[in-house]
Amino acid sequence: MKALIFEGPGRKTLKDRDIPVIDSATDAIVRMTKTTICGTDLHILKGDVPSCTPGRILGHEGVGVIEQVGAGVTQFKKGDSVLISCISSCGKCEYCRRGMYSHCTTGGWILGNTIDGTQAEYVHIPHADTSLYPIPDGADEDALVMLSDILPTGFECGVLNGKVQPGGSVAIVGAGPVGLAALLTAQFYSPAELIVIDLDENRLQAAKRFGATNTIRATGEEAKQRVFELTENKGVDTVIEAVGIAPTFELCQEIVAAGGVIANVGVHGFKADLHLEKLWSHNIAITTRLVDTVSTPMLLKTVRSGKIDPKQLITHRFKLDDILDAYDTFSKAADTRALKVIIEAV
Ligand code: NAD
Ligand code: ZN
Secondary structure: OEEEEEEEOOEEEEEEOOOOOOOOOOOEEEEEEEEEOOHHHHHHHHOOOOOOOOOOEOOOOOEEEEEEEOOOOOOOOOOOEEEEOOEEOOOOOHHHHOOOHHHOOOOOEEEOOOEOOOOEOEEEEOOHHHHEEEOOOOOOHHHHHOOOOHHHHHHHHHHHOOOOOOOOEEEEEOOOHHHHHHHHHHHHHOOOEEEEEEOOHHHHHHHHHOOOOEEEEOOHHHHHHHHHHHOOOOOEEEEEEOOOOHHHHHHHHHHEEEEEEEEEOOOOOOOOOOOHHHHHHOOOEEEEOOOOOOOHHHHHHHHHOOOOOHHHHEEEEEEHHHHHHHHHHHHOHHHHOOOEEEEEOO
16 A cells, blocks of 8 residues: 655655554554645654654544454444544543543554554554544535544644633634634634734634634734733733744743633644743643544534534645645645645545
């Protein structure tokens, strides 16, 4: 089968690999139909994610059709259409029972990172019963690809951890697909201010279309001043960091209001400075989280009911043979205006 292999920082190759096989009774093999690229794939390729070692098949999002199941899989059978969670977990251990699937004691594997991923013709899914979701008849598969990672990430790590409140003020730093997913799902809670900060005008225009009350095309001191102008010099109740670099984490500490929360979503390959005296004296909470995808079934219902439309995030479409072009397009978003790129495996 064709698969995109991480060869070490800066290097990836589309290669032939053996089709994966069932090696435990709870496994499934899924034939991929659609996958996509995430900002985390770019971090892996930069060398920011040491848990992903050379030789790994990249990709952690997608939908497909079950090709084979192990004898212990009870919820799925060959031919079922499935949505793949970016996290593979047992659903039974102490952490899974607390909804912390990414810390599962017999799994917690991240596809395309700690185990082989979805940017291939087939993917091996351990703990299939609790790591896959059935696709309802007639559901739009393009929209569902956004549920493997980015929508639950924006919602769980950004909106829920950031305690977005009705009438509250929110700033989202980073208007990539994950920041925009936080923007879409923050609106479940009716905040009064939804400010989005980025340097890319096209992404800020998307943010306006997706419900931002204000956008700021600046970073650092200039962005801080604009946030204070928009919030009667208080700053915002919730800041969601959806970039994953030191300067934007700094900015979050500058623009959070007293009593507020900084919800870190970005994957950071660095150690950040904490302004502890300011954070302490202003009662600031900082949260950070690896997505669990525990909210995926609920988000699936909101998508099915038309409450949110994550398909708006899709800008480009490629075949698996052209996945290197898809990476080029996604990573040069300022020129290509890319948000999510769909890669069709068949
Ligand atoms: P992306 O690279 O598409 O988007 C990042 C955005 O940040 C871009 O729009 C870019 O223009 C903007 N940006 C860059 N520098 C900036 C600056 N100085 N000021 C303001 N904006 C700036 O990535 P994405 O797919 O949207 O993912 C966002 C982050 O979320 C990444 O760090 C990714 O690894 C992380 N992530 C975390 C989890 C999790 O489990 N916590 C899951 C998925 C993704
Ligand atoms: Zn991701």
